[in-house]
Amino acid sequence: MAGEMEKKPKLEMVQADGADEGCVTFVMHDEDHTLGNSLRYMIMKNPDVEFCGYTITHPSESKINFRIQTRGGVPAVESLRKGLNDLHDVGQHVLNTFQARVGEFKQREDQPME
Amino acid sequence: MAAPRKNVEEIRNRVILEEFGLKNVHTTDFPGNYPGLDDSWDMHQFQKNFRIDIVHLDESSMEFDMVGIDASIANAFRRILLAEVPTMAVEKVFIYNNTSIVQDEVLAHRLGLIPIKADPRLFEFKNAGQESAEDDGSEIDTIQLQLKIKCSRNPNASKESSDPRELYRNHMVYSRDLKWIPLGNQADVFADFSIRPVHDDILIAQLRPGQELDIVMHCVKGIGRDHAKFSPVATASYRLLPEITLLEVVEGEKAELLKHCFSRGVIDLEDVRGKKSGQSGEQSTRYMQPRSSPTCGSKEFGEAGKGSRSFHIHCGIYWYPASRCAGYRGHPGSHVQMSNVSQ
Numbered sequence: 536m537a538g539e540m541e542k543k544p545k546l547e548m549v550q551a552d553g554a555d556e557g558c559v560t561f562v563m564h565d566e567d568h569t570l571g572n573s574l575r576y577m578i579m580k581n582p583d584v585e586f587c588g589y590t591i592t593h594p595s596e597s598k599i600n601f602r603i604q605t606r607g608g609v610p611a612v613e614s615l616r617k618g619l620n621d622l623h624d625v626g627q628h629v630l631n632t633f634q635a636r637v638g639e640f641k642q643r644e645d646q647p648m649e
Numbered sequence: 650m651a652a653p654r655k656n657v658e659e660i661r662n663r664v665i666l667e668e669f670g671l672k673n674v675h676t677t678d679f680p681g682n683y684p685g686l687d688d689s690w691d692m693h694q695f696q697k698n699f700r701i702d703i704v705h706l707d708e709s710s711m712e713f714d715m716v717g718i719d720a721s722i723a724n725a726f727r728r729i730l731l732a733e734v735p736t737m738a739v740e741k742v743f744i745y746n747n748t749s750i751v752q753d754e755v756l757a758h759r760l761g762l763i764p765i766k767a768d769p770r771l772f773e774f775k776n777a778g779q780e781s782a783e784d785d786g787s788e789i790d791t792i793q794l795q796l797k798i799k800c801s802r803n804p805n806a807s808k809e810s811s812d813p814r815e816l817y818r819n820h821m822v823y824s825r826d827l828k829w830i831p832l833g834n835q836a837d838v839f840a841d842f843s844i845r846p847v848h849d850d851i852l853i854a855q856l857r858p859g860q861e862l863d864i865v866m867h868c869v870k871g872i873g874r875d876h877a878k879f880s881p882v883a884t885a886s887y888r889l890l891p892e893i894t895l896l897e898v899v900e901g902e903k904a905e906l907l908k909h910c911f912s913r914g915v916i917d918l919e920d921v922r923g924k925k926s927g928q929s930g931e932q933s934t935r936y937m938q939p940r941s942s943p944t945c946g947s948k949e950f951g952e953a954g955k956g957s958r959s960f961h962i963h964c965g966i967y968w969y970p971a972s973r974c975a976g977y978r979g980h981p982g983s984h985v986q987m988s989n990v991s992q
Contacts, residue, residue, distance in 0.1 A: 569733075573725040580690035582680040621690055625722060628692075629715075632701050636713075640703045 548612075559611035561601040567591065571599045577625070578618035583609045657683060664889055676719055714890060723887050730885040732873040735774075737767040737792060739866045739878075746863035749822075751854045756864075759854075760796075761878045763824050764847040765868055767792055771838070775869045788833030792844055792868040795828045800856035820856050825849035827866075 547562040563570070571589040578587045586604035603611040659665075661683075665672040680689045698717035705712040715723060742757040749756070775790045786793060800819045813820055824846040831839070854862065873880030893915065899907050908916045 567728075569725050569728040572721040576676065576719055576721040577690065579679045580688065582689045621692070622722075624692060625695065625718075628696055628699070629701075629718070629722075629726075632699065633713075636701045636703055637706070640706055 556610040556612075557605040557608060559603055561603070561615065562598060563601055564598045566599050567597060571601065574601070574618055574622055577622045578603060578614055580621075581614050581617060583607055584614050663892075676721070716890075720889075727885050727887050730882050731880055734881045735769045735870050735872050736879050736881045737765045737769050737772060737868045737870055738876075739763065739765070739794065740869045740871070741867040743865040743867075744863075745865070746861055748860045749854050749856050749862060750860070756854060756862075760864070760866055761876070763827070763851055763853075765792065765794075765844065766842075766847045767844045767868070769870050772870045774871075786832060786867050788835050790869060791832060792835075793830040793832050794844075794866040794868065795830050796822070796826055796853075796862055796864040796866070797828075798822055798826050798856070799861035800858050802858040817856075817858055820858075822853045822856060822862060823849060824851035824853060826853075830865075 543564055545564055547564075549560045549562060551558060551560065568591070571591070575587055575589050578584055583605050584603060585606040586602065589599050589601045591599050601615075603614055605611050605614055660673050661678050664674055677683075678686075678688045680687065682688065695717065700716050702714040702716070703711070704714060739761045742760055744753050744757070747753055747756060751759075772792075773790045798819050800817055803816055803818050806816045810816060827846055829844045835844075856862070871879035904918050908918055910916075
């Protein structure tokens with residue numbers, strides 16, 4: 536899961552126990568509470584996840600350590616992927632709702648003027 | 650040791666403001682925390698419960714309620730508005746002549762903070778690579794502005810006047826004096842609307858006769874995380890929707906007093922035993938809608954609805970209407986206020 540060529544990798548995996556795929560620490564570069572907290576919430580909502588948390592190791596460095604521990608043999612990578620997709624869908628839904636409501640609001644504003 | 654049913658409802662849905670602290674601040678509805686309740690993420694449930702109500706929307710500010718979303722996601726939106734939405738701002742300032750009393754670097758700093766009315770979606774980010782001195786600035790990533798102004802004495806002024814407005818010409822340099830110099834095909838692309846600062850009346854510097862400014866500026870696209878001048882919002886904040894429950898009946902004069910403690914519209918009085926007693930009917934209060942924010946932290950115990958958050962976005966619109974947040978930075982740095990409970 537390491538990143539490419541010359542650029543610094545965005546996401547790295549640090550696995551403490553050799554065999555257990557369910558307990559993984561991810562290191563995400565150039566991220567902060569914006570992604571960390573919201574992603575943590577989405578992953579915690581997953582019933583397969585036993586533990587999920589993130590830390591900002593030092594405030595001067597913009598990187599977070601994101602730890603996931605799953606139960607039932609589910610690989611941690613899968614729950615990370617699901618969490619990211621769910622978060623993306625939430626954002627999309629909020630955007631659609633917001634645009635629809637603003638459109639309605641503006642139309643309602645124009646109508647009394649006609 | 651499961652909590653009793655009524656308490657569970659309160660723990661999950663309300664943040665409570667007590668006299669000396671807060672209760673139930675953290676989100677606890679994760680799967681497995683409450684036996685018998687399935688809290689796993691359900692997109693359909695979320696879509697069913699989620700709604701947005703717009704309270705106020707105009708050119709420079711917006712307030713809306715989001716109901717059914719968690720604090721962590723609402724906070725992520727707030728952080729993104731402040732730090733990751735791009736705008737155009739002055740980055741390079743070429744000072745050919747500055748004989749004013751304002752130092753070069755102070756002047757350059759002030760110019761950087763002036764909001765520019767240009768849609769950043771029509772521009773690209775500048776490549777981080779080249780750092781060449783004057784040449785950079787293609788039409789797709791740079792806007793060029795010029796400020797050329799000279800202060801002179803007004804020959805028509807009367808002998809005794811001491812009013813600078815009468816004595817001098819061009820002694821106050823405002824943002825309306827910034828002129829746009831189109832690069833390349835920008836004159837055609839931006840034919841219908843010229844690029845200029847959002848506000849005309851931002852005072853940049855003051856001059857006296859003989860002093861002049863001759864400056865060329867390059868504006869680029871950037872994000873708030875890099876420098877606060879790129880932040881599109883003056884501030885974006887959110888708070889939980891407050892809900893006030895009066896624990897005991899308040900009557901008569903005390904009711905009036907209570908009503909005046911809060912902002913208008915928070916507490917409403919109703920007649921309970923109208924004409925029974927002489928002149929003034931006794932009145933008891935009942936609690937009103939949670940819309941207006943109570944500003945008195947008195948002895949009432951208030952509760953705030955966890956499931957709904959009220960989002961305030963104040964920004965100066967320009968190119969984007971308020972709903973899409975482009976901004977006015979009236980002062981350097983963004984000040985952020987965020988409170989978890991009713992204030």
